[in-house]
Amino acid sequence: MKLLILVNNLDYLGDNDALLTSAFRRFGWQIILGEINAIAADDYRYFTRGVLLPENAEPYSPGAVAPGTRGTYFLDECQLVWVLGSPQACVYRDVWRMLWLASQQTPFVNSIEGLMFLNSKHAMGYLVPKENRAFSYVSNDFSSLWERYQQAPDQWWVAKPPNSGCGENVFLLPQH
Known part of the structure; x- marks a missing residue:
């Protein structure tokens, strides 16, 4: 073969x-x-x-x-x-x-x-059941992402581009 x-x-x-x-x-x-x-x-x-x-x-x-x-x-x-x-x-x-x-x-x-x-992060919800994945918020608009982050001061966030791979441009946003 x-x-x-x-x-x-x-x-x-x-x-x-x-x-x-x-x-x-x-x-x-x-x-x-x-x-x-x-x-x-x-x-x-x-x-x-x-x-x-x-x-x-x-x-x-x-x-x-x-x-x-x-x-x-x-x-x-x-x-x-x-x-x-x-x-x-x-x-x-x-x-x-x-x-x-x-x-x-x-x-x-x-x-x-x-x-x-x-093969992107924004399709995960269609492939992985909700109970087995982290909450996801997808947007190309920084202001809406920042507003969402500000609304959850007790949570850690992982920010990453939906189409990047191999850990490229991944950031950990701490509780604030």
Whole structure:
């Protein structure tokens, strides 16, 4: 079975990139790591730059460079595609659209619709029952957020952008 895993960086594997590729190789899968930001099309056949991982290599560690044969790999030549990365802001619309089109012909582990529309903090209430999540208030207007914070002086708040990830721009606002 040939699995294409789309990641952000072939020269610095993230935790999931390293662990999942090692696990699938142990089960005999052929693994290609592809660059999510390099998705392109040749007459409506989608491809990316990537690396075919050696089958008998040692397990990878987070931060490792992906070893193997670098080249161009077509998504429709894989039995399965797994998106683990997120496109850069300057190309994300194009990448998501091409991946959605590719997913109409090649099976994906995760749906492009889910990644595009539900992979954010403001969708959590639709996925996690209220009793299992913290209260959430979402707004792009600072004054309304600040007013809401001022109304609850006995509470700690976590402020974070809905579409950021990996702990980026997260702030703890103390009781006041």
